[in-house]
Amino acid sequence: DPQLNPIYTFENFVEGDSNRVARRAGKTVGEKPGASSFNPLVIYGGVGLGKTHLAQAIGNDVKRLHANKVVLYVSSEKFINQFQDHSRNNAINDFIHFYQLVDVLIIDDVQFFNRAEKSQDAFFAIFNHLHQSGKQLILTSDKPPKDLEGVQERLLSRFRWGLSADLQVPDYETRIEILDRKMKNDGLEMPREVVKYLAYNINSNVRELEGALISLLAQSSLNKREIDLDLAKRVLRNFVKTSSKEITIETIQKMVCEYFDVSYDKLLQKTRKREIVQARQITMYLAKAFTKNSLKTIGEHFGGRDHTTVIHSCQTVKDLMDTDSTFRESVMELQQKVQLAAM
Ligand code: ADP
Ligand code: MG
Structure with a gap:
């Protein structure tokens, strides 16, 4: 065939x-x-x-x-x-x-x-x-x-x-794994910090991630030099505009507040109102997918919650996305907004 x-x-x-x-x-x-x-x-x-x-x-x-x-x-x-x-x-x-x-x-x-x-x-x-x-x-x-x-x-x-x-767009850890897999298949190696740099900055789609890897390899052999962070930065600057802006937890929080029409204070407070709890959980989920902050740091941005709360929130969002199509569409729409903001 x-x-x-x-x-x-x-x-x-x-x-x-x-x-x-x-x-x-x-x-x-x-x-x-x-x-x-x-x-x-x-x-x-x-x-x-x-x-x-x-x-x-x-x-x-x-x-x-x-x-x-x-x-x-x-x-x-x-x-x-x-x-x-x-x-x-x-x-x-x-x-x-x-x-x-x-x-x-x-x-x-x-x-x-x-x-x-x-x-x-x-x-x-x-x-x-x-x-x-x-x-x-x-x-x-x-x-x-x-x-x-x-x-x-x-x-x-x-x-x-x-x-x-x-x-959907793979999260940061999955992007790292995809890069690792491609490099292993091709018998390549590069410093950890470079892999992380690529995975972090190329958050649009897998094809671009592969494209960035290929340009980087091509550049390193053209220059006859080792791949290092400095080279990766130079290659990426010409490669994608997605690398230009860093998405922060605060940016995501603001986008979610605007989307659900919830005030920033409410998002951080310990209210148990369902809409607000969901908005907060989605924010944590997006923060994990689109920033490289640790679970601990993410929790700290929500009025000092601990990392287990963040894990629980991400899991809840995933489960709800499987069972509730309206919820899923909201998350996907937000995901697109965050991606656009990163360009
Ligand atoms: P689409 O058809 O959705 O535009 P492709 O199937 O052509 O995307 O995928 C683009 C590239 O990304 C391909 O080289 C593919 O092998 C790679 N790719 C996409 N998702 C993954 C994944 N989860 N693991 C490894 N490689 C992937
Ligand atoms: Mg296709």
């Missing part, structure tokens, strides 16, 4: 809070394609957060574990182009028939279906046939299905039959 790239595996897809649900669902689908309730599995998230990697890892796992199954990976653009070619040649039925023969269909970036009404009709027929025959569908999208504009409602309602799982 030329479309599946064997380098995309679960093994090198680092697990973190940002991707745990999607990654685990993906593993299940790879083990039992078509036989879990995750059908379709919709993986969504912003650019460079690992949608293609994860979708391909599932495909590769199916091929590894079920040698007889036919896996087809295709981008929605390619699907649309193929459809249009067949349509011009009056061969739409052949097109649909071809797709109906696969066991696992992976369509990447379905947001591009928005400008292709007829292709959506074909996809609808394919989807129905595959789903009814117990075949697996895996879709990726840059936004949650409900926000996909220009995609037919009958398709969107089918996307909701299975599981939609998102990929």
Whole structure:
């Protein structure tokens, strides 16, 4: 299968809070394609957060574990182009028939279906046939299905039959692990402080993190010098604007206050009102994800709470995000605001 790239595996897809649900669902689908309730599995998230990697890892796992199954990976653009070619040649039925023969269909970036009404009709027929025959569908999208504009409602309602799982920006520790994994794979080493510097400053997406690592390596061999913090700083200055601003706990506190219309004092006081407790927990969660402050320091910024309170808050936020979609959307929206502020 030329479309599946064997380098995309679960093994090198680092697990973190940002991707745990999607990654685990993906593993299940790879083990039992078509036989879990995750059908379709919709993986969504912003650019460079690992949608293609994860979708391909599932495909590769199916091929590894079920040698007889036919896996087809295709981008929605390619699907649309193929459809249009067949349509011009009056061969739409052949097109649909071809797709109906696969066991696992992976369509990447379905947001591009928005400008292709007829292709959506074909996809609808394919989807129905595959789903009814117990075949697996895996879709990726840059936004949650409900926000996909220009995609037919009958398709969107089918996307909701299975599981939609998102990929978020990995937190600082996960970013460190991703860098460590890449370096290990390539047999590279660099000082701890440089790894931390990169992970801390590149908090937009994984693709940029990799890009920064590559530029740094290229620069060091061009200059024939060791990678050190000084070189990392110089490379990063030309590389991303995200490195320019440091996000502080205070900035995050202010953003959350504004978002929930809560006063700064209330956020820090020991009130037990539910809205305020939640706002406070979200703030701690974001502070942990977007700053490199210790749990202790974060706690101190909330009227001297201790680190166990911070741990508990982060866990509560994660749990609620899994079960309460309104809550989850608020956190994701805030997360985006913090990211923007860091640029
Ligand atoms: P998307 O399709 O969402 O734009 P990609 O799947 O192309 O993103 O991922 C961008 C890059 O980041 C790829 O090189 C991918 O291997 C890497 N990547 C993303 N998430 C992870 C992760 N959790 N662990 C390791 N590498 C990752
Ligand atoms: Mg992609």
